[in-house]
Amino acid sequence: MHALDTRAGLVYRAAPIPETEHTAMKLLPLALAVAATATPFVAGAEDLGLVTDEQILLKQVMADKRTVYAASLNLSDPESRAFWPIYDEYEGKVKKLDDRFLDLVNRFAAEYDSLSDIEAEQMLEEKMAIEKERMALKQTYTRRVAKALPAKKALRYAQVETRIENMIRRDVYALIPLAI
Helix, strand or coil, X not given: CCCEECHHHCCEECCCCCCCCCHHHHHHHHHHHHHHHXXXXXXXXXXXXXXXXXXXXHHHHHHHHHHHHHHHHCCCHHHHHHHHHHHHHHHHHHHHHHXXXXXXXXXXXXXXXXXXXXXXXXXXXXXXXXXXXXXXXXXXXXXXXXXXXXHHHHHHHHHHHHHHHHHHHHHHHHHXXXXX
């Protein structure tokens, strides 16, 4: 762990974190792509061309995310053979939850001006169910990664996953207006 110095109210890192100094810069294009992908959902766009564009953007986000993991974890060949099938399985299941969430956002966008308390309650229940399922899935697959990789790499995986998830959620939620 690196010591922090708080001179003049600012936080300075005493030593750079090896291999991850530019992680935020690596994740920025990923976050921007996700924000661009989510924008039409919130806007309630129904143009079929946009759906295709969104699918292309989503594929790019997934490729970028995979690149971030590859760079962050620096896996050996045996570690790669153990990790990537777990990662791919996890991402496939997460995509289903993301699809449910985007459906919920689309419903909210479509009903925004006329949302009843009953509809809001149903949406809230669905949102909480998705979040609960996502956390359970994340914990299950993080345990699997921890069994497949050395402890430090498994911890790094969990840290990167959390950072990516937080960046994506922040960008997506920033696009969704608060219920009125």
